[in-house]
Amino acid sequence: MSQQSSHDGYVGYQGSQPTFYIGQHDSHRTEALTDSQYGQVLQYGFSFATAPITNKHFHDRVVALKESYLADIAARDLTPAERANPSLPGPTIPTLTDEDTSLFPGPNITSIVAYCSPWIDLYAADPLVATLSRQVLNLEVAYASFCGVRSIIIPGPRADTDEKRMLQYGRAIQEALRQASRTILVVQLPMYREPGLDEEGDTLSGPGVYPTATSTATASDDIDLYSAWDTWHTVRSMCNYDPMLYVAVRIPKRLPEIELQTRWFAEPLHYLTFAASVFQQNRAGFPSLGKSHQSLINMYMRLKNAPYVILSDVGPNADELASSMDQSSSASTASASTGAGDAFPSLAEAHSNSLATKSNNKHRRPAGNAYYSYLKYLEREQEPYSNIETSTLTGFQDWLQSPLQPLADNLESATYEVFEGDPVKYDQYEKAIAAAMADWKRLNRPTSALARSGTAVLPEGAPTVPELVVAVAGAGRGPLVTRVIRASKATGVPVQLWALEKNQNAYVYLLRMNKQVWGGKVHLIKTDMREWAGPVAEGHEAAGTVTKVDILVTELLGSFGDNELSPECLDGIQRHIAHPHGISIPHSYTAHLSPISYPKVFAELTGRASSDEYAFETPWVVHLFAIDLVAQKVPGRPRFQQAWEFVHPVRLPFVEDWVAQHGLKKVQTGGGGAMTLATGLNEHNVRHCHLTFVCRPRGVMHGLAGYFESVLYQPAPDADGSTAEPIEISTRPDQIDRKSKDMISWFPIFFPLKTPLYLPQDAEVEVSMWRQTDDTKVWYEWQVEVFVWTGAASRVKVAASELHSSRKVACLM
Template sequence: MMSRQSSHDGYDSYQASRPTFYIGQHDSSRTDALTDSQYSHILDYGFSFGTAPITNSHFHERVVALQKSYLDDVAARDLTPAERANPSLPGPTIPTLSDEDTSLFPGPHITSIVAYSSPWIDLYSADPLVANLSRQVLNLEVAYASFCGVRSVIVPGPRADAGEKGVAQYGRAIDEALRVAGRTIIVVHLPMYREPGLEEKGDTLSGPGVYPTATSTAVAGEEIDIYSAWDTWHTVRSMCKYDPRLFVAVRIPKRLPETELQTRWFAEPLHYLTFDASIFQQNRAGFPSLSKNHQLLINKYMRLKNAPWALLSDVGPDAAELASVTGFQLPSSPTATSGNNFPSLAEAHSSSSGANKRSRPTTNPYYSYLKYLEREQEPYSTTETSTLASFQDWLQSPLQPLADNLESATYEVFEGDPVKYDQYEKAIAAAMADWKRLYRPSSAIPRPGAAAVPAGTPTIPELVVTVAGAGRGPLVTRVIRASKATGVPIQLWALEKNQNAYVYLCRMNKQVWGNKVHLIKTDMREWAGPVAEGHEETNTITKVDILVTELLGSFGDNELSPECIDGIQRHIARPHGISIPQSYTAHLSPISYPKVYAELSGRAPSDENAFETPWVVHLFAIDLVSQKVPGHPRFQQAWEFVHPVRLPFVEDWTAKHGLKKVQTGGGGAMTLATGLNEHNVRHCHLKFVCRPRGVIHGLAGYFESVLYQPAPTANGSAPEPIEISTRPDQIDRKSKDMISWFPIFFPIKKPLYLPPDSEIEVSMWRQTDDSKVWYEWLVEVFVWAGPNSRVKVAASELHSSRDVACLM
């Protein structure tokens, strides 16, 4: 029988394998902060936190009275129309808060309380008086909440989106509030789209009937612009310069919008998902539930590293129940009750007796349902381990494997991906099997004194295999396994320039590989070639039948795989020699990435290359802004590299000058280099189509590689190539659960806004000057102004990573 402790551990382990829901309680009609006893009562239901209004109805009445008295005073004065319109006419100033204006005070629960700004203010208003009073209220409230120790303040968003002036006015007020409360998180509360019924309840200082209600919208039959609320949010956060303390809370509608809008919000800095009681439906047992589409949305959003918290609105406990809560409350000051911070025995007994008379709250059905959804989530997959989740949307500088020597821990991370090495082993084994089946010639030279094989006798060729860039040897192990599986004997060389990794390889050769591997400490580009076994005294150089490398980067070629293979492929036997990989392609897609753009904006003042660096990132909170349309897929190939490739110019130059480093400058190449690496220069121009409006923060880069294409079978059919891919639409088919490479991100300094039905054109160059390789990229946005006329509406500057180039 399982002990209680082990059972508890088992539950924790079960829960740790799924995202955790943090669920809060909000009452839109609440006008006073909860007492400590009332807050404890909410926690007894299971809620993790609750909201509290910053000011109360007394303050509301005081502001309304000030507004009315000011208008009455202006009306009573004998002012001409010009005097009334004078912008220098002094307006009312709201006096500072008093203890009668609020019931929110510092206390034991203050850090877990979410403050809620007054929903009756109207920062969006076209009336200057209302907008000014609303701005003053907001500043007073966030300043006081910050003083109390509240960590985050929710500010109701505008109740309309159509007026650019109003949205800009609202955004400027939020920007000011961020400065007023310099340590507090500001959360703008907006609907996912303007579905009737999602707006704040009650009138604002602007008065009744100013903004459309659920009823008026339905009666008028107006078409809803589902992107207008997101547009408002984008304007606000852009005005606030993507401030890292600015977040958004999204009200989930009863009818979910199209997937593109759901993904758009997924990419934003979500803090809360708000669920009103009205969006739930009753199941057969009469309990609240959500549609299957809602469940899928919640499960997707909760996969974020910083998952949003759920906020249940107007689902209870109601005000009457909370008003009935009694019991001992911790004194707010040392002078309260018994004169110290602790209750007397009599007070504690009285409190305990009162609490015993009050029954423990029953389970809230809405809360219980969300906890049920928490338990029903799919467990974390192989690619969602806690380690990998910690890398979500985290910027990493690309590796410089030629310029730097990697540490053992870095190699260990690479080796932790079995999928990549399984695919490599399949490719190596297939290549060996083809060689054996087709009786291709071998580069192995018979050893002196070896018995001659009679003519016509079938033999299994002994292949010369080289692993270039062996690291700590995972590919060496896979080559040996493939040799045993296929029955093809091999002579194996392993090259590694990292002298520290070379020590590790020596240890592996003695303890694991039985000293059967020829280890060479060298840059692969400077290797003279394999010395035939048995011919060491004469230093007889032979060729390589199968060359195996794992030099691919996040964009395929960004860690200089083409340049490295160029330097060693002269040793590949012709015409049958094989390079694994045989080819690789780079792919691009424009994305919206506000979270990482905000981080780069914060780095830019101290890092002038922040927006010129192609960053390696585990892309997660992104929105792929383009759509798949005929001729213009969402992911498009930029360029390709194929190996081996005969390079007569390079080979002739090497034969003439030897293996010394190429000198740059003075050549006829585009970058004034000698031009020896010009064949690895690439350029692409791609066109993407974006149907809804949106914003671009940069380009996502992926790669695909054909490791080996098996030879046709005896009946002439062509087997499937053995591939690896990081493209989101192909990885499950070609290399499911592969985690060795995160994508690459090419940022742009200024986000580009996309009107509806835009065309995005991307130009990218891979450049070299024979000593380093870098990328340059440009993004342009066009819209059609007529059947035969396009207009450019936005363009980035030409970005270049030359100052952070990959060194050869």
């Protein structure tokens, strides 16, 4: 069964392709743009621009304060012990004045991105520098927030080598978040420490403290590709995944391995920053990007909340802006002086003024920016949104939905309508049904249809081929009923068709469909399929003779295959399937797992936990998108691994014996030795798995992604013994295109972890999961452990989650 529902929070796409919002940043800019300058930047085509919060006057004031403090300490006759006294008072930066900033509230303030001073050093080894930097950060963030900016970029640390100082940086960011509760803070970091990718210029720590592009080795083998991500993970973990904390990534000239690219893809990206050095010249001498950079941009722009792009130091610079403004001013003066003597110019003068205005407008508009133009070209060249990237589906990206309770609740018509919007699923079902009918006809199997009562000779028009008894259980609004009828016509196999539905509201809809669409040929039964007594043979209604079902068709599958109790439902109805030739469609289904990093959704669950105590115990249905699959495919340890399988029909003689003795009464629980002393009648649907995944690069795990695959029907072998491919559906990312391309009926399921697990390099992740039941409900339990090898025969556990259980939000039978 599909898992989609209405989503009021969706913001639709603006066109048939992702839109690029491109901003301009000048690292040499020391003053905020005036309204006129900002207007000039917009005329170049940019959507926004950055602005420094404070200016050189403030920088000089802070430097002078630091130097005067050090000089004062040096001038005092202090002993070494007095100098080391932690209670020795330090300097405090006075509040900002209007001489310290040119950023003020104004009409453009909400489209200005504030930029904290790059000369502060929150990562400094010197406590004095770190303290002054923290004070500057708090003053700037508080003031920019007051002015009304929506986001503030904070330069990240320029190194990642000292864990203590990294925590010091993270603590400063945590404090700054409290200064601007309604403003987004964005930590800017390089994708990795590529030489020359960090901020330029000296910090309060002084020159030569951090390596420069010329002093750092350029060989990729000498660079820790994941150190910058480690810094980000430390910062956001200290800030408890604050929803107002984002990251801006500087794109390197040489892109790293795809695992690191997808790692950043899963993070809360707000900006992608491109410097001029990232671009290369094409044959015509214009800037361009290589194929790998184009692929990265196209991947990131597919996010529902796609990052904005910032072009850094590619113009227009201060001189270009001044030149544009001078041209604009001169044109305005010339226009004002033309024909100024007459209030009502002649037609000739008016025509002359019009030509002059057009000429002046040509000079007023800037020539454009080649880097900006190239990115807009890339925007136009993107692949259009595919059929499965509709606005509705995109709105569901990374949006949590509670699992359906199809047995306990009655679905609404709109929910059924969403299910029916996926032709791929129903095409596969129809293909499976038709193949089953064709095999039945080809192999001349016996059917369950009885001779009609009182009829010695077949009446005129009666089918010459024996009829198949087909039942659609859980018919909903009838899409599978329609597909059975179509398959019957296509194969020439007549059917006696039964449709069962427990939802009394959907039953009304089925009655109408039977009259208007199906010609009254369908036997409609309003009942829970588990309580159905079986089909009454046509022509034997008076006697109530019950026969068997040749083909049973259901669509009870959930996001994890069995999570909507398909096994339990089929247990209750499969006793009506004819033996030994009866067919269940689907024939089998398997559940699959893979560990994932999912920071965005983990942050949301953290926020929900205060009002929902079961937020981290619920298996959420979610359109997984901004995720990082942390496991790699290695021999014997695939990235997606099967947890368990269910196959139908299965003979359950003890259940049949129970029904024979007691009738269709609900089973009473208690008194047995099964789970929670239940009677154990559902114990055969309990499952357990223990899976091992290999995670090569270090990272973090937030939970488990769950998928399913189903064999709807396996065609019978041909006369020569050859076997056709099974007819399947799959939601596994590595199999869906091969088995059921563009199918959208099911979103995956997500089993969260209360506490993220850090994965060292070359770690092994062991997943234990149980499907549990007490004869009244079904739930899951899951636990994750992390191991590393310390020797050829020595493995050490380095982390483990608690045992999670969804029992309190179990699916009711």
